[in-house]
Amino acid sequence: MQIPKRFRENIPVESAFFYLALLGVLLLLVFLSLRVSHEMIRVGYEIETLKKDKVVLARLHKELLVEVASLNAIERIDKIATEQLQMAPALPHQRVYMKRIQPENVEQEEVLIEQ
Numbered sequence: 441m442q443i444p445k446r447f448r449e450n451i452p453v454e455s456a457f458f459y460l461a462l463l464g465v466l467l468l469l470v471f472l473s474l475r476v477s478h479e480m481i482r483v484g485y486e487i488e489t490l491k492k493d494k495v496v497l498a499r500l501h502k503e504l505l506v507e508v509a510s511l512n513a514i515e516r517i518d519k520i521a522t523e524q525l526q527m528a529p530a531l532p533h534q535r536v537y538m539k540r541i542q543p544e545n546v547e548q549e550e551v552l553i554e555q
Contacts, residue, residue: 510516521527
């Protein structure tokens, strides 16, 4: 078997380094391209997972709001107070009313604001 003449000739070292560097750059670009596409796919899946989680959490939030509303219902609190705690509504003579007194420094602040 005879080797073709162009392969038998000595290739200059500078030219060999140039082609080797060019090959390295091409391989690096291919690697970076694959890396970016892989990252895009991963982020896409993560976004879809987060969207599904958002829907589930929104539904759970609504359920919890309904539960809080039912726990805060006046009828429920009244029923627990009378049946379980044996409480009764306050009679008129048991009520204590207090006057609200404005502190003196509040009026001074209002005067300062008006000036």
